Every structure is written in structure tokens, then in C-alpha cells.
Amino acid sequence: MAPRALGVGMNFLRSPRVWLWIAAAIVVVNGFFPALWIFFTSLKLEGELTRLPITYWPQHPTFQNYLQAFREQPLGRYFFNSVVVGVCSTLLCVGVASLAAYALARLQVPRRGLILSLMVGISMFPVASLMVPLYQTFTELGLRNNYLALILPHAALSLPVATLTLVSFFAGIPRDLESAAMIDGSTRVGALWRVVMPLAAPGVFTAAILAFVNSWDEFLLASTLLPAKAMRTLPVGIQLYQGEYSFPWPLISAALVVALVPVALIIALFQERVVGGLTQGGVKG
């Protein structure tokens, strides 16, 4: 009986289904673990967090840390700031990118290759290098700690990738549709608005998601250009939770979860679009 049971065990490992499950588990655990761990941490009170041996599963799960995170720091304000900068920079970026991408995909543009290369080149500029002159310029203009000081850079930083994504989308829309509308008496701008834009909407949406996530995640410029407490975005505000000597982990973990919910929702809802946008921008450059 025993050898037979062992044989069954081995057969179990020989089944390709099992290996598929193990392989999938590796990717899923690798991707989800840090976010899950910080969620579990956020449900533990200070007493549980500073006890040895550490607990994995929360012993007395509670949402008290969340209340405290909102009470002790202007977390709601940080969230609001991130939304304002994220939404405005995304709209600006996608609007400007749509116009440029249409011209690059459809019209006779002299030195088109050079313009595209320049855009890719600009998207590789180190943010740390742009930070110093932007700090000087926005300080001189009196715009430091004004939303504009972060909206403009965030829109510009996502603009090259958004434009390149949209160029390939516009190029995929049959020209005949546009010509037909123009023969029917529509102007080129009219045809663009009524015929091309609705067809390009999925591309515009993809570009918008990427721009928003980039803005939501950005730290270096946000910490330099919007340093005032009331103007901080989530990455800046939460980073500064760490006092010089104390590490208020219950608060930080709760705040992190709050800050991660919007991006987690976006990628969960629009995963295929995000993957398409990322790989297209990356592979086609």
C-alpha cells in the first residue's frame, strides 16, 4: 500500500497542471506580497508591531491606524493635492499629446524622424537634472508651492510617451474614414474631432492612465516644487511621516494603503490597456 501511495504522490508532481499552479503562484506572491504585507501591518496596533517574535497575520485586526493617520497628519489634504496634480497634468498631457500625435501620424511634417527622436531623448532626461533649474525658475516666477509648478512638469514628463502611444493609434485609423468626412463638407479639424477622436479614444485613455500613474508616483519634483505642508502630494507627505528618531509604522502603513488604493484600482480595472500601453511605448520607443 505504502509504495503505491508514494506513486500517487509522484504522479501528482508529474501533472503539468500542478506545475502551472506553482509557476503562477511564484509570480502572484512576488507581485502581491509587499502590498499585502503593508496592508496586514496597517491592521496591527503599535503593541503588536513592536513585539517579538513578529506576527504574520494580524492578531487583533483594527482600522484604528487609519483614523489616526488622518487625524495626526493632513492625509486627506495630501490625497486631494495628489488628485489635483494627477488629474490636471493628465488632462494637459493627453490634450497636447493628441494634437501633436495627429500631426505626426497624418500630416506632412518636415523632419518627422528628428522630432520623434527628440521626444524619446527628452523622455530620458534625468529628473534630478531638471530639478535644479525648475526650482530656480518656479521660485523666480513666484509659483513654488503653486499646483502649476508640478502640473506643468508632470504633464511634460509624460508627454513623449503619450505622444508616441497616440501616434501608433492614429496611424492605425483608416485614412478613408477621414477623407470621406472631408468630402462630405467637413473641415479637417471637424473630421479630426468627429471621426478620428472617437476611434482613437482607447489610445487616449491608455495614455491618460499611464500619465496619471506617473504623476501619482512621482516624488523628486513634488518634494522640491511643492514642499509646503498644505501642498504636499502623497509620496512627499508620507515620506515625511518618518520623524528623525521614531518610525511610526502603524501610521505609515495605513497611509501607504490609502495612497495605493487608487493606482491599485486603476491597474486592476484596466490591466490589459496598461500592459498594451507600456509595452507599445517601450518596444516601439
Add this chain to the structure above:
Amino acid sequence: MIRSERRYRRSFGDLSEGALAFWLLLPAGLLLGLIALYPVGRLIYTSFFKQRLSEGPQATFIGLANYAQALADDRFWNAFWNTVKIVVVTVPGALVVGLLLALIANLPFRIKWPVRLGLLLPWALPLIFVGLIFQWFFDSQYGIVNDVLMRLGLNREYWLIQPTLAFWAICWTIVWKTSSFVALILLAGLQVIPSELYEAAEVDGASRWQGFWRITLPLLTPAILVALIFRTITAFQTFDIPYAMTKGGPGTATETLAMYVRTESIENLNFGYGSALAVLLFLVSLAITVVYLRYVRGDDG
């Protein structure tokens, strides 16, 4: 007739093609000019001046003195080599882990979303938050890394306090964060490899291992190169993760070039010298970008 046609032409709807292209490209040009090109010009200009805000707003032209100072500055070279070390460890690291993740994600799963989200989540998490979360992982007292080590009967380590360990902890974190983006690019490359190639190889009696080396890797080379160059450029700009995990410490043991730029220019308000450091960082990125553009734009002429 003529008059109405002229009026029609003047309306915005029917500009000549060249003029329309100009107006459509203008906003993008203005935005990139204001936020990318003008700042780079100003950065280079400022790097030739001595300008310390702590000593007043005046700027004195000193030519290349800031650059000479940088080349003789131990802290600059320390930051430079730290950055190079991070590039040398994390770019191949992310490539190997990313390839592994991509190969797994390319398996014929019936339900695709858990694996896809497993790849997307690390990409979507803000770098600075990943740094904070992994700082908690590597905490010497309450971190899970030391907990696992002790359960395995090993000694706990002072991860972020001991310089060498801090470096490896940072590299581990960067590889975790960046390998999923590499995996997504490689996955897109894997999906366009025709399955007939593998079937033909199988008929010829090739093993899966041979199939991987003779078919998968060669056909994946373009995607690997794109990921490699892209990752190299971003690795040279590493800031957030070490900033969140160690603030460059202990001392300056894990300080990167981008972190030193920020300390000099924004915290010490030493614009002249900070700009010179930023120009050096910019030149390194530019050099790799030129290689990238040659490669990407080169083959479609």
C-alpha cells in the same frame, strides 16, 4: 464666389497642411521647451557660476571651476561609483528575474488576470513607497527578512545599518521593483514568437532547453536590448529607493549621483556646484540615450 472662398480659407478649419501641423505641434513644443529644453540650457549656464544662496543671490562667473571641483570631490566619486555599482548589479538582476517572470507569465494559463496583476502591481507602486515598505522588511528588529533568517537558524543582520548589507538590500529592492516592467516588455516579445517554430523544433527532436537557447533567446534579443538600455538609463538616475531606505547612509555609503545633486542644490542651495553635478549626471544619461536611439531608430530608417 471668390470672396466666400477666401473667407472659408481664412477660417481655422482649412489651414494649409503645413500651417495646421505647425499649430498642432506648437503646444507640445512649448511644454517640452519650457520644462525640458530651457531648464537644460539654464542648468549648463548656471554650472559655470559660483552661486550659493546662503551667501546671497549674486552669481560669479568661474568658468569650469565647478567641474574641476567635482572631479576632485571624493563625495562625487563615491556617489558616482555607488551609482555605477547599482547599475552593474540591478540591470542584469532585473533582466534575469524579469525573463523568468515573463517565461512564467507566457505559460498557457486559463485565467490570466492574477499573473498579469502580479506583474503590474510592482510597476504601479510608487518608488518611494516601495523603498518605505522594503525598509520595513529589512528592519533589524521587527523586519520579516530577519525573522525568516532566524527561523532558518541564521543570525539576524543589521541590514540598513551596515554599509555592504545596505547596498545589497537596496539592490534587492530595486530588482524587485523594476523586474516586472522588464517582464512586461519581454512578455510582449515572447508573444510574437510563432509557436510553429517550437513545433518544428520538437519534430526535429530538440529538447525544451535547446528550444529556449536556439529559438526563444535569439528571437527575444531585440526586446532584451530595449529593456536593457531603458533600465540602464533609469538605473543611472536612481534616487527614490535608496532615499527612502537609507537617506544615502550610513554616512554616504549608499548615496547615488541623483541624491548628491539634490543635497547640494536643494538642501544646501549651492546652485552652481549642484548644477555642475547635475550636468555630469545629464551627460551620462545622454550618452546612453544616444546609443538607444541609434538602436531603436536605426533599423526602421
